[in-house]
Amino acid sequence: MKVIVTGGCGFIGSNICVFLKNLSFDVISVDNCSKTYSKLNLKRLNSLNIKNYNIDISNKNKFIKLNFKSDIIIDCCADPAVETSRKDILKNINNNLITTYNILEKAKKDNSKLIFLSTSRIYPIKDSYQKFKMFYKKKNKDLFDEKSNIIGAKTIYGFSKLSSEMLIKEYNYAFKIDYVINRCGLITGPWQFGKVEQGLVSLWLWKHLNRDNNLYYKGYKGSGNQIRDILFINDLCELVYLQIKKFKKIKNQIFCVGGGIKNSANLNELTKICEEITGNKLQIKCDLQTSIYDIPFYITSLQKVKKYYNWFPKTDLRLGFYILLEWMKKN
Numbered sequence: 062m063k064v065i066v067t068g069g070c071g072f073i074g075s076n077i078c079v080f081l082k083n084l085s086f087d088v089i090s091v092d093n094c095s096k097t098y099s100k101l102n103l104k105r106l107n108s109l110n111i112k113n114y115n116i117d118i119s120n121k122n123k124f125i126k127l128n129f130k131s132d133i134i135i136d137c138c139a140d141p142a143v144e145t146s147r148k149d150i151l152k153n154i155n156n157n158l159i160t161t162y163n164i165l166e167k168a169k170k171d172n173s174k175l176i177f178l179s180t181s182r183i184y185p186i187k188d189s190y191q192k193f194k195m196f197y198k199k200k201n202k203d204l205f206d207e208k209s210n211i212i213g214a215k216t217i218y219g220f221s222k223l224s225s226e227m228l229i230k231e232y233n234y235a236f237k238i239d240y241v242i243n244r245c246g247l248i249t250g251p252w253q254f255g256k257v258e259q260g261l262v263s264l265w266l267w268k269h270l271n272r273d274n275n276l277y278y279k280g281y282k283g284s285g286n287q288i289r290d291i292l293f294i295n296d297l298c299e300l301v302y303l304q305i306k307k308f309k310k311i312k313n314q315i316f317c318v319g320g321g322i323k324n325s326a327n328l329n330e331l332t333k334i335c336e337e338i339t340g341n342k343l344q345i346k347c348d349l350q351t352s353i354y355d356i357p358f359y360i361t362s363l364q365k366v367k368k369y370y371n372w373f374p375k376t377d378l379r380l381g382f383y384i385l386l387e388w389m390k391k392n
């Protein structure tokens with residue numbers, strides 16, 4: 062089976078390329094290597110004979126001409142930094158929504174199916190605050206699922222990803238392009254080069270490993286109480302593989318995909334795990350100002366994805382952190 066992974070030199074895209082190549086898929090990447098770390102991932106792809114086409118996917122003419130007709134396109138191409146999305150709005154729309162448009166045009170031309178990596182940030186910011194309040198009060202936890210409200214301000218990044226989702230549904234209706242959309246929460250694992258804007262878990266662990274005290278609890282009065290669920294990359298790759306295998310039966314569906322409640326933790330708990338496994342304790346500072354784009358809470362309800370694919374995350378927090386740590390030490 063032939064597969065194009067767009068954004069194949071990014072964290073998720075490169076891992077999916079390698080995973081599928083190891084299962085003997087005929088896989089290529091298309092990525093303009095816009096990030097410093099994309100170039101590191103490119104080396105990894107090259108060493109495994111996975112070809113990357115260096116094309117700016119927001120340029121329709123260039124992308125459409127790509128001479129590789131695939132059965133399926135896995136769209137991992139994006140500008141996923143939340144905070145910076147409001148600084149250059151057009152750039153964000155170009156790299157998120159316009160790339161999706163061009164990918165859909167290519168899918169239409171080649172009759173390809175589409176798996177789209179969307180985000181938990183399509184949900185409104187205010188709903189995260191509400192669920193955060195309820196989280197400690199209720200026995201039945203009110204998590205985010207496929208039916209959760211999507212109306213309300215969500216960041217430019219969230220807006221452009223939700224617009225992509227909507228465009229995909231229009232292409233399905235008008236041109237019969239079949240799709241699966243994964244609304245992913247926080248993903249981490251080897252080959253993620255964490256920064257403040259993106260890749261929190263790997264940044265947190267890296268700073269601990271290197272005894273680098275330049276680390277802050279940002280916002281929420283510096284409490285470190287903000288909560289996320291965490292999914293490790295191998296579990297996501299396994300899900301994508303299942304989705305390819307079962308595409309004929311399970312298509313034109315949206316799934317919330319994340320670590321789920323078992324793999325959720327607040328920032329203080331993440332600090333504790335990092336301290337335990339590295340043996341290093343940092344003097345973490347506080348930055349009291351809460352960004353208007355930050356959210357205090359995101360945990361995924363895994364009910365639908367479990368029901369359709371019998372899939373659930375196999376890597377728990379501690380194991381995932383150990384795997385990441387070993388990779389960091391080696392690399």
Ligand SMILES: NC(=O)c1ccc[n+]([C@@H]2O[C@H](COP(=O)([O-])OP(=O)(O)OC[C@H]3O[C@@H](n4cnc5c(N)ncnc54)[C@H](O)[C@@H]3O)[C@@H](O)[C@H]2O)c1
Binds near residue numbers: 095099118137141222
């Ligand atoms: N990492 C996460 O925690 C997470 C969580 C939720 C959703 N997602 C989604 O998963 C996808 C992949 O995320 P990631 O963490 O791997 O991001 P990433 O930044 O590591 O990778 C994105 C890749 O896309 C490429 N790219 C961007 N614009 C391009 C363009 N115009 N033309 C060609 N290539 C371009 C970049 O060079 C980069 O290599 C994104 O769609 C993101 O929205 C990621």
